[in-house]
Amino acid sequence: MAEEILQVQHLSKSFGSNQVLKDVDFQVHTGDVTCIIGASGSGKSTLLRCINLLEAPTGGEILFHGESILHGKLDASAYRAKVGMVFQSFNLFNNMTVLDNCMVGQVKVLKRSREEARQTAMSFLEKVGMAPYINAKPRQISGGQKQRVAIARALAMGPEVLLFDEPTSALDPEMVGEVLSVMRDLASSGLTMLVVTHEMGFARDVAKEVVFMDNGVIAEHGDPETIFTRPSQPRTQEFLSRYLER
Amino acid sequence: MQNMNFWERVLFLLQQYGPSFLRGVWVTMVIAIVGTLIGCIIGFAVGVVQTIPTDRKKRPLHWALMGIARFLLNAYVEIFRGTPMMVQAMFIYYGLAMGGINLGMWEAAFLIVSINTGAYMAETVRGGILSIDPGQTEGAKAIGMNHVQTMTSVILPQALRNIMPQIGNNLIINIKDTCVLNVIGTVELYFAANSVAGARYTYFEAFTIAMILYFVLTFTCSRLLRWWESRMDGPDSYELYDLSTTDTLAHTTGLYSYPRRPKAGNQNLDIRDGGR
Numbered sequence: 122m123a124e125e126i127l128q129v130q131h132l133s134k135s136f137g138s139n140q141v142l143k144d145v146d147f148q149v150h151t152g153d154v155t156c157i158i159g160a161s162g163s164g165k166s167t168l169l170r171c172i173n174l175l176e177a178p179t180g181g182e183i184l185f186h187g188e189s190i191l192h193g194k195l196d197a198s199a200y201r202a203k204v205g206m207v208f209q210s211f212n213l214f215n216n217m218t219v220l221d222n223c224m225v226g227q228v229k230v231l232k233r234s235r236e237e238a239r240q241t242a243m244s245f246l247e248k249v250g251m252a253p254y255i256n257a258k259p260r261q262i263s264g265g266q267k268q269r270v271a272i273a274r275a276l277a278m279g280p281e282v283l284l285f286d287e288p289t290s291a292l293d294p295e296m297v298g299e300v301l302s303v304m305r306d307l308a309s310s311g312l313t314m315l316v317v318t319h320e321m322g323f324a325r326d327v328a329k330e331v332v333f334m335d336n337g338v339i340a341e342h343g344d345p346e347t348i349f350t351r352p353s354q355p356r357t358q359e360f361l362s363r364y365l366e367r
Numbered sequence: 368m369q370n371m372n373f374w375e376r377v378l379f380l381l382q383q384y385g386p387s388f389l390r391g392v393w394v395t396m397v398i399a400i401v402g403t404l405i406g407c408i409i410g411f412a413v414g415v416v417q418t419i420p421t422d423r424k425k426r427p428l429h430w431a432l433m434g435i436a437r438f439l440l441n442a443y444v445e446i447f448r449g450t451p452m453m454v455q456a457m458f459i460y461y462g463l464a465m466g467g468i469n470l471g472m473w474e475a476a477f478l479i480v481s482i483n484t485g486a487y488m489a490e491t492v493r494g495g496i497l498s499i500d501p502g503q504t505e506g507a508k509a510i511g512m513n514h515v516q517t518m519t520s521v522i523l524p525q526a527l528r529n530i531m532p533q534i535g536n537n538l539i540i541n542i543k544d545t546c547v548l549n550v551i552g553t554v555e556l557y558f559a560a561n562s563v564a565g566a567r568y569t570y571f572e573a574f575t576i577a578m579i580l581y582f583v584l585t586f587t588c589s590r591l592l593r594w595w596e597s598r599m600d601g602p603d604s605y606e607l608y609d610l611s612t613t614d615t616l617a618h619t620t621g622l623y624s625y626p627r628r629p630k631a632g633n634q635n636l637d638i639r640d641g642g643r
Contacts, residue, residue, distance in 0.1 A: 175505055202511030212506030216524045218605075225520055226510035257605040271506075278510050 123150040124186075126282055126313055127172065132181035134167055141167045143337040145181070149282065154314045156324035156345075159334035160360060165317040166209075168334070169286050172315070173206050202230050205275030209287040211267040213259040213274070219246065220255035223274045231278065238277075245273040249303050265296030269303055276307075283307070285316040321364050325349050333357050376572045384563045391559030392580055398473075398548070398555065399541040402480025406541075407534060409481060410488020413440050415518060417489070418496045440489070447486035453547035455479055460551040476553050480545065484537055491533045495526035528599050535592035539585045556580060 127149040134142040142164045149155050157165045170176040172183060174190065174197050183190050190200050213222050223242035227233045233241070246252045249269040259267055268288055275283055288304070289297045301323050308314060308327045318324055324331055325345045332342040333354075341354045352358050371379060381388070417437060421430045447455065456479045463470055470478065499522050507517040546557035556577060564573035 173509060175508065198508075198511045198513045200511075201509055206509035208502065208505065208509070210502050212500075212502040212509070214503060214506060214521050216521065216528070226512065229516045229520060230511040253607045254605070255608045258601065261605055274510065 123152055125149070125184075126151045126186060127315070128182075128184040128187070129168075129172065130182040130184070132168070132171060132178050132183065134164075134171055134176060135179050141337055142171070142178070145334075145337075145339055147332060147339060147342065149313060149315055150329075151281075151313055152311050153329040154308045154316065154327050155330045155332060156328035157315070157317045157332045157334060158319070158321065158324055158360075159340075163334040164337045165334050166286050169206075169284050169315065169317050173201060173204055173284055175206075198230070202226070202278055203281050205278055205280030205283040207268070207271050207275055207283065207285045207288050209291050211259070211264070211271045211291075213267055213271055215259050217258075218255060219251060219257050219259070219262070219270050222259070222270060223277045226274065226278050242273070242277050245276045246270070248276075248306075249273045250299075263296060264292045265299045268292065268296075268300045272300075272303055272307075282313045282315060285314065285318070287317050287319065289318070289320060321349070321361070333360065335360070373572065376569055377575060380563060380567070380569060380572055380576060384559075384566075387559045387563060388556070388576060388580065391554065391556035392584065394553065395542060395545050395555040396584065398476045398480055398545045398553070399538060401477055402545075403484055403534070403538045403541050405477065405481035406484020406488050406537065409485030410492045411523070413444065413485065413489035414492025414496060415523070416440060417493050419514065443482075444486045444489050447483055448490075451547075452479065452483050452544055453550055455483065456548055456551050472551075472553050475551055476545070476548050476555075479548065480541055484541060487537060488534070491530050491537075492526065495530040495533075496522055498529055499525050528596075531592065531596045531599065535589060538588055538592070542584050542588065543581060 125148045129145055129147050132142055132145040133140065145164075145168060147155075157168065159165050167176060171178045178191065182192070185195070185200060185204070188195060190197075213219075214225065217225060220239070220242055223246060224235070224238040227238035227241060228235060231238075243252060243255070246255060249272055251266060251269050251273060254262055254266065254270075259270070262270070272283075272288075285304070289300050292300065297320070301320060304314070304316070304323070305327055316324075316328070328345050330342060331345045331348040333340050333348060333352075335356050341348065341352060341357045348357065349361065352361060416433075417440060419433060421433045423430045456475070459479055460470065460475050503521050503525065504517055507521045512520070545553070545555050548555060549558040549561070552558075560573045560577035564570045567573075
């Protein structure tokens, strides 16, 4: 069995009196694609944001290669450089061109030379089909293109895991395909991915493990075949049947 | 002088005292520009310090020190924003003189205009930083940037662009307000006009010239700043790099389908999408 690159143990998170995550436990194995599905407000995005330390968990533990990222010595910035994140709203730097977006982290954080950073950025921009647009500013390209640049920006940092927070939810329907096709390529290249998504087709097709969250807890998890065809929990069945009716 | 009309008297003053007016313009502009620049630097420093995130539980010492720093900076902003620059000029100039420090005309003028502008700019910069979408900060954090890197590479360049109109406003205010520095003997444009007026008893004529000069200065500056702003925005279009490659993925619409699912292309016709 592959190494457990991320271990989430008894994780909880409250915003005031509202407990969003309750005792969440799961693992991500190196090289696997794990999809987290569930209704809006079930805590999926909060879980992902806790894993990237954008939110501080109120309890529990997160281990990266077996080492605590909450209570250990690992610096948050150094950890984040190894765990990439792709956001629902892209979050490209509006003051920079496409190319600079993919270079700035390499130069400032990884201390690569500009030439090396440029070559790395170009190779990933080619991979996501955005090489022709390196001189464009984010406001000049479409949503699907922005998301592909955001993926290239995250990849250029050479992450060990890439987190996706509903990467296609803010896109017009005709742009969803281009982003999913990039993600599918990444999955087949062996990148470890943790994907929060509403794209059930993608989860069923690409994921090694599917996690269904409901009301702040992991209600059910398993391989996609089991989750999508023979879910054991009534709430999983109910959630999926709502999707299949669409 | 007696048998000249108004415009002849204006021309006479210009011929006679042109160099005095020009020197006044020079002093006014140097003080306004240097004061605005230093004021902006102060404003950025104060604004950045005021937006540093603190965590009482995790770093109590840092939290306490930041609290004290913020209190002092707030006091600075409120005091200098809340008192007239003319009074500040007198207070600082004669206060320092009592302490044995005699400032020259330039030093005194730069000091007073800078700290005054800084107090206004601090609030403007703070607002500029807060106006940037939090997603920009999250994007920077997600690739491992620390607070300083996030600020200098991502947030401040965008904040600077957003507050450019306010910086221009401050420069124009400073061009006009340097005239209050005549109370500490700064020979700027107002001082020059007043001297010329007194020498020949030609108040209306001298201040007509001063009015025109002030307006030319402020109007020119405001146009130059507009031009600079549009330059900061960069070109409206962009050059495609290497035309032999094209964005092939953008044309995969409807071609991408999952097994076991009826046509993914149907999504486009879905009524739930608001019939776009």
